[in-house]
Amino acid sequence: MFGVTDYVNPTSCVEKSVCEVIREMTDGGADYCFECIGLASVMQDAFNCSRPAWGKTVILGVEMHGSPLLVNPYELVKGRTVTGSMFGGAKAKSDVPVLAQKYLNKELCLDGFISHEVCFEDINKAFDLLNQGKSLRCIIWMDK
Incomplete structure (x- = not known):
């Protein structure tokens, strides 16, 4: 529905992390990951679930607690990206x-x-x- 092809319920991931489950489902990582909640920890998970070398993480949620997003710069140099989107970029x-x-x-x-x-x-x-x-x-x- 609405373009979603797959989803993972984190409460069903008891033996593996969400990132491990998604990497297995996608043979290495998702091409696009979206964070919609506004928690830096979930932003980090979304980034870690993205495919090395070209995965794109889109941050939609607003982190209200002041927690930083920690990203390894080496992953960015290799091609992963993180971007934000306010209102989907609509004017x-x-x-x-x-x-x-x-x-x-x-x-x-x-x-x-x-x-x-x-x-x-x-x-x-x-x-x-x-x-x-x-x-x-x-x-x-x-x-x-």
Whole structure:
């Protein structure tokens, strides 16, 4: 769904680390690794799961605790890369109208990302769901 080909549940990795499991699944490392949580330890794991020589790690989460990301410079010289992506690199003024039109034309399926809908009066419920990690995207209806 949404382009994901495989995933690993870290709680199911009891005898091996997540990185070892991913390296085995991909015969050496994933070409692309994405970190979406905002923890330096997970960023490090994503980097370590990427393929030596050309693996790309994309950091989407924001590290809020001030922990540094430790990367061996030798791995960068050999070809691995780490990059960040705020809003997927989209430019709001030019890209949002195009994406909105694609959605309206049913060329872009976004409905699967919506996990909850609440009335404006229940906006605090939306924040509670987000803080509890129970909501992916919540629609807040202003007119209901």
